[in-house]
Amino acid sequence: MKEKTLCHAGELFLIEQLQKNFQYNLKSLVAGIGDDAAVIKYGKDYLLFTTDMMLEGVHFDLHYITPYQLGFKLISVNVSDIYAMGGTPMYALLNIALRKKTETSFFNMLFKGIKHALSYYKTILIGGDISAVRKDIYLSATIIGSTTKPILRSGAKEGDKIYVTGYLGESACGLEILKKKGMRVKPSNNLLKRHLMPAARNPDKLKGIATSMIDISDGLLIDLTRLCDESKVGARIYEEKIPVSPQMRKTALSLGLSPLNLAMTGGEDYELLFTAPHNKKIKAIYIGDIVKSERVIIDKLGFKKAFEPKGYQHF
Amino acid sequence: MKEKTLCHAGELFLIEQLQKNFQYNLKSLVAGIGDDAAVIKYGKDYLLFTTDMMLEGVHFDLHYITPYQLGFKLISVNVSDIYAMGGTPMYALLNIALRKKTETSFFNMLFKGIKHALSYYKTILIGGDISAVRKDIYLSATIIGSTTKPILRSGAKEGDKIYVTGYLGESACGLEILKKKGMRVKPSNNLLKRHLMPAARNPDKLKGIATSMIDISDGLLIDLTRLCDESKVGARIYEEKIPVSPQMRKTALSLGLSPLNLAMTGGEDYELLFTAPHNKKIKAIYIGDIVKSERVIIDKLGFKKAFEPKGYQHF
Numbered sequence: 001m002k003e004k005t006l007c008h009a010g011e012l013f014l015i016e017q018l019q020k021n022f023q024y025n026l027k028s029l030v031a032g033i034g035d036d037a038a039v040i041k042y043g044k045d046y047l048l049f050t051t052d053m054m055l056e057g058v059h060f061d062l063h064y065i066t067p068y069q070l071g072f073k074l075i076s077v078n079v080s081d082i083y084a085m086g087g088t089p090m091y092a093l094l095n096i097a098l099r100k101k102t103e104t105s106f107f108n109m110l111f112k113g114i115k116h117a118l119s120y121y122k123t124i125l126i127g128g129d130i131s132a133v134r135k136d137i138y139l140s141a142t143i144i145g146s147t148t149k150p151i152l153r154s155g156a157k158e159g160d161k162i163y164v165t166g167y168l169g170e171s172a173c174g175l176e177i178l179k180k181k182g183m184r185v186k187p188s189n190n191l192l193k194r195h196l197m198p199a200a201r202n203p204d205k206l207k208g209i210a211t212s213m214i215d216i217s218d219g220l221l222i223d224l225t226r227l228c229d230e231s232k233v234g235a236r237i238y239e240e241k242i243p244v245s246p247q248m249r250k251t252a253l254s255l256g257l258s259p260l261n262l263a264m265t266g267g268e269d270y271e272l273l274f275t276a277p278h279n280k281k282i283k284a285i286y287i288g289d290i291v292k293s294e295r296v297i298i299d300k301l302g303f304k305k306a307f308e309p310k311g312y313q314h315f
Numbered sequence: 316m317k318e319k320t321l322c323h324a325g326e327l328f329l330i331e332q333l334q335k336n337f338q339y340n341l342k343s344l345v346a347g348i349g350d351d352a353a354v355i356k357y358g359k360d361y362l363l364f365t366t367d368m369m370l371e372g373v374h375f376d377l378h379y380i381t382p383y384q385l386g387f388k389l390i391s392v393n394v395s396d397i398y399a400m401g402g403t404p405m406y407a408l409l410n411i412a413l414r415k416k417t418e419t420s421f422f423n424m425l426f427k428g429i430k431h432a433l434s435y436y437k438t439i440l441i442g443g444d445i446s447a448v449r450k451d452i453y454l455s456a457t458i459i460g461s462t463t464k465p466i467l468r469s470g471a472k473e474g475d476k477i478y479v480t481g482y483l484g485e486s487a488c489g490l491e492i493l494k495k496k497g498m499r500v501k502p503s504n505n506l507l508k509r510h511l512m513p514a515a516r517n518p519d520k521l522k523g524i525a526t527s528m529i530d531i532s533d534g535l536l537i538d539l540t541r542l543c544d545e546s547k548v549g550a551r552i553y554e555e556k557i558p559v560s561p562q563m564r565k566t567a568l569s570l571g572l573s574p575l576n577l578a579m580t581g582g583e584d585y586e587l588l589f590t591a592p593h594n595k596k597i598k599a600i601y602i603g604d605i606v607k608s609e610r611v612i613i614d615k616l617g618f619k620k621a622f623e624p625k626g627y628q629h630f
Contacts, residue, residue, distance in 0.1 A: 007415040022440040038441035100322035125337040126353035134372040142457040
């Protein structure tokens with residue numbers, strides 16, 4: 001019998017395996033594998049730790065993104081995970097592996113983008129590692145943050161309302177434009193900017209209000225599934241409530257793509273998806289409700305269909 | 316004029332650029348870029364943060380190392396940086412990027428090695444990221460540690476003695492055996508074990524004694540240069556004091572290599588290199604003295620020659 005490959009096992013299965021294999025019974029460990037960031041009780045505060053990779057040919061294509069944008073994005077995607085815990089980023093570590101023949105101007109622009117983002121998020125670079133690679137460029141960042149009250153994925157309760165902080169599918173639509181144009185373009189178009197230089201959403205206004213939270217990095221449906229899994233609840237969302245900008249709708253249609261599909265399964269928007277008690281006044285976009293167990297989308301005519309965790313999976 | 320590449324700029328120059336570019340005037344930041352780990356004063360303790368990569372084709376070759384050994388080594392090389400600050404490792408984050416067609420048994424053995432090492436160093440896995448790659452496997456770890464009194468690279472004083480914790484050149488000699496055999500071999504031979512499954516050296520006995528410390532990851536001469544640079548001092552080391560094991564000497568000679576050269580420039584031994592006041596009793600191997608500014612090796616006949624930071628450089 002042929003052995004199973006990672007591709008057949010699937011990313012969600014692999015992470016589940018790791019969660020089972022690396023379980024610890026420690027009071028100080030509030031959240032480990034399976035949330036946006038790890039949460040450690042330290043003194044009277046909570047420390048937050050997260051790390052995310054960006055690999056050439058998987059997460060980015062140098063035909064589309066400039067080194068400056070890449071540096072900025074590397075920091076944003078990592079800060080977004082700290083924000084998704086209701087945290088404040090403080091320190092960053094980097095791993096940067098580039099080709100020997102890369103020009104120093106690439107290195108300089110990459111770090112200019114990193115520096116811009118770090119200063120934007122008031123985060124300081126404290127260390128890292130640089131290396132040569134044979135072929136594909138590899139980047140990762142680790143961000144250390146803190147919070148007085150972490151917002152976990154696991155806090156959603158039946159009856160809570162579900163919200164997002166902004167338009168969805170913008171980044172995925174931006175990527176489609178780039179693929180069509182097949183080259184680097186100035187991000188004058190907002191959809192391109194959302195893809196090339198995303199900004200993470202500051203959660204400060206949601207502290208003490210949100211019962212659970214996650215950032216939308218892989219797509220609404222897959223990230224909502226993760227939140228529901230951790231909270232052991234279901235969700236009912238309304239198709240017509242999913243926020244789609246007029247610009248995205250128009251662009252998607254002109255590219256022959258479904259705007260709603262982009263909004264529900266497109267990754268890298270870095271909007272926050274959160275839940276809050278139904279009686280709270282919230283300045284965000286209401287898209288549905290937490291229910292006991294069913295996970296469904298209701299269309300405009302009231303028809304219900306179950307949703308699957310569709311979105312970006314590595315394996 | 317052709318633009319400079321990273322290879323021409325060199326690793327030490329690139330890191331120096333980053334040190335200049337990311338300088339912060341923060342009381343809590345005790346050490347940042349340029350030490351084995353970053354040191355942050357947090358409450359009454361110090362938190363330590365380090366991250367190191369292992370890239371296929373650069374740091375390892377799957378013809379020589381098994382996934383189990385690779386997982387173990389990934390943790391050891393990172394823990395070694397925490398130990399080099401006089402710290403205790405606490406938490407780990409991982410970035411693991413593998414090919415889609417990799418068999419799940421590879422994934423399982425890699426994590427078995429990681430788990431073994433984490434338990435050996437009493438460190439717990441709290442998070443990370445997994446991804447697919449197009450070609451070369453990429454691994455990195457971030458370790459968070461703590462200490463009540465960090466031992467920096469910058470604390471060496473004129474008159475201090477220089478010590479190492481064990482035999483040098485063992486790992487480099489082990490790699491030469493593997494290259495010659497051209498295949499995976501059981502690490503029954505100690506030199507192979509030192510290369511394939513290195514153990515980091517616990518610094519507990521050196522706390523309150525060592526004035527400066529670094530781990531030997533890239534080679535004695537390059538790492539001693541780093542320590543001298545940060546401490547703004549010179550060093551005089553004695554050729555005949557450099558610890559070379561009988562086994563390494565014999566193996567190196569049989570391979571037509573200079574044992575002394577391996578010991579001075581071979582990387583990945585993960586022994587600690589430290590300085591201590593000359594009047595302290597130290598259980599380690601004395602190899603020389605910190606002096607004002609000259610950086611020299613004295614040979615058996617008393618001849619002096621200047622040493623260069625020879626060892627592993629990525630660019």
